[in-house]
Amino acid sequence: MNAIKRAWNWIDDRSGLSGLLGPVLTHPVPRGAGWAYVFGSATLAAFIVQVVTGIALATAYVSSAGEAYASLLFITNNPLGYLLRGMHFYGAGAMILMVGLHMIQVYLYGAFKYPREMNWLTGVVLLGVTVAMGFTGQLLRWDDIAVWSVFVAASQASRVPVVGEQVARFIIAGDSIGGATLSRFFAFHVFFIPALVFAGIGAHLWLVLHNGISEPPEAGRPVDPKTYRAWYHEYLKRDGVPFWPDAAWRDIVFGVGMIVAIMLLAWFWGPPELGAPPDPSNVEAYPRPDWYFLWFFAALALLPTEIEDYVILIAPVVIGILLIGLPFISNKGERSYRRRPWAVGIVIIVVIMVGTLWRAGANAPWSPAFSQQPLPASVVQASNEQVTRGAALFHSEGCQFCHAYAGQGGQRGPSLTNVGDRLSRDQIATSILNGRRNMPAYGNTLTPDQLEALVAFLQSRSQQNADTGADPASASIP
Ligand code: HEC
Structure with a gap:
């Protein structure tokens, strides 16, 4: 005990520590x-x-x-x-x-x-x-x-x-x-x-x-x-x-x-x-801070x-x-x-x-909704095999986490049910390839074939296509 005290006195005498800390501690x-x-x-x-x-x-x-x-x-x-x-x-x-x-x-x-x-x-x-x-x-x-x-x-x-x-x-x-x-x-x-x-x-x-x-x-x-x-x-x-x-x-x-x-x-x-x-x-990332x-x-x-x-x-x-x-x-x-x-x-x-x-x-809709069932055939107005494939991709590529289609899916992004009426075929393709604000780019993950299928699916309910009759996908729309 004495030795510790002596050591402290030695240090304090040489350093002036207690003079520095004392007033701070006891103010x-x-x-x-x-x-x-x-x-x-x-x-x-x-x-x-x-x-x-x-x-x-x-x-x-x-x-x-x-x-x-x-x-x-x-x-x-x-x-x-x-x-x-x-x-x-x-x-x-x-x-x-x-x-x-x-x-x-x-x-x-x-x-x-x-x-x-x-x-x-x-x-x-x-x-x-x-x-x-x-x-x-x-x-x-x-x-x-x-x-x-x-x-x-x-x-x-x-x-x-x-x-x-x-x-x-x-x-x-x-x-x-x-x-x-x-x-x-x-x-x-x-x-x-x-x-x-x-x-x-x-x-x-x-x-x-x-x-x-x-x-x-x-x-x-x-x-x-x-x-x-x-x-x-x-x-x-x-x-x-x-x-x-x-x-x-x-x-x-x-x-x-x-x-x-x-x-x-x-x-x-x-x-x-x-x-x-x-x-x-990887779009399954859960962007939650x-x-x-x-x-x-x-x-x-x-x-x-x-x-x-x-x-x-x-x-x-x-x-x-x-x-x-x-x-x-x-x-x-x-x-x-x-x-x-x-x-x-x-x-x-x-x-x-x-x-x-x-x-x-x-639990707000601003983060993607990750548990989604594939779209049922009843809402996919599949007129051909390409549209069916597109609908499957819409689920498997995670689009559905953020986008609703026919009322089913996340709300992070806009609903895409009628996107074909808002955007042209090229605009849809560009959105997917380059991504959008708060949406990842898919340019590196999709094959051209898959991209075509997705676009065809997204256009399948478009009124314009029905009018021009240009796209076989529109055949199912009266
Ligand atoms: C992480 C969430 C997220 C994922 C996953 C996602 N998107 Fe998006 N997407 C968005 C958001 C948010 C917007 C709106 C961007 C804006 O306001 O500019 C958007 C916009 C779009 C648009 C333009 C819609 C419009 O009305 O302007 C299209 C088309 C689109 N996405 C397609 C897709 C497709 C196809 C996939 C899957 C391959 C996909 N998105 C995956 C979030 C997402």
Whole structure:
């Protein structure tokens, strides 16, 4: 015991550690800061879990398109790797959840008001980089779902006016998703964005120390920037307790509890299952993002297509402006939510909205419907063998996952029952060969013969053909 103490004294004397850490640990905080204040430190704890498990995973993960999938299989089939991958996955979810709760608490308690405006602003930046971590991490799974999500994201980015094409090319590092895309996401996920997170956390924590932890709000005790600092100083003298141990124990209990929960989830539920290896022509990919993005994708998919583009572009900008503008719009006055009914209303509306969208996202028509029966002969007005073959291909090639025909099939794309009346034979063929927005290209997967059969089938109910009588497929239409 003595030896440890002597060693510590030696180190402390030479380094001045206790002089540095002591004031940080024991700085006075408001006595009333209770359990509502734990979400910030819990976010930090979740981030530390991500750093530790992330580094461990990086020791076995190969960020090359040819080997990533196999290396993930290797990791997942190893008990420790299984646990680490699971913890990294649930840790990411926990971090996003804690960021959300932390933001709600800070907003409801009016803690973003003077003098803590910059605490809020650095927090908004941290929210952005946290989301970017989640997004870039998803692709590293490098299965069909991950690749498809990036494909969707890039095709959304490409709709930005003027710079869209460049942004999309930047995201996928070229014209098509491949090894370069994976390298790019890996570099962003493990080097660039974490550097921003570290810098952001450093600034955020410094501001927390500099401005002090906000006192629990009381109705009828508004913030006045002219007098607040002097008042807060007095308040802490009167009613402050040292952070360690009087307040920190709650952070530790909650943080440890959260980490145990992450481990239990990882152990019993395991990491997200790896989908099939990526194959750009595989339309059975389930283009569903991880849960924390699901609500946004659901919102996009449920919107009418005409305004989808604008919402994709404008919604994030509006959300960003609102978040950044908040401490400038109202940085003084009442902090208590009892005197801020609007704030309570906004939180309730946002939570209900995100929750509803989230549930809708879990079973909305925007993702392909994968269990489809082949079309029955009664709806395929088969006038010849080619149309019959086309109808079979419509099912076997997965068109039916996204397109309904005679009321049967998915709703991701438009119904194709009468497509022959809307599009010419060439237009239909081009759509299939080159793909469309949110539809894969089939140029490499169909033989010319199969393409002909599909087109013939899709035209079989066309009125035009019946009029001209040019296509034998139309013979069955009176
Ligand atoms: C992953 C979902 C998906 C799959 C699978 C899919 N499509 Fe599509 N398809 C779409 C979407 C979404 C659109 C609408 C694109 C747009 O709005 O530009 C579309 C559009 C079309 C159009 C143009 C329709 C029109 O009215 O403009 C045709 C024709 C078409 N698809 C045929 C096919 C065929 C044939 C197959 C199978 C070989 C197929 N699609 C597979 C999603 C899909």
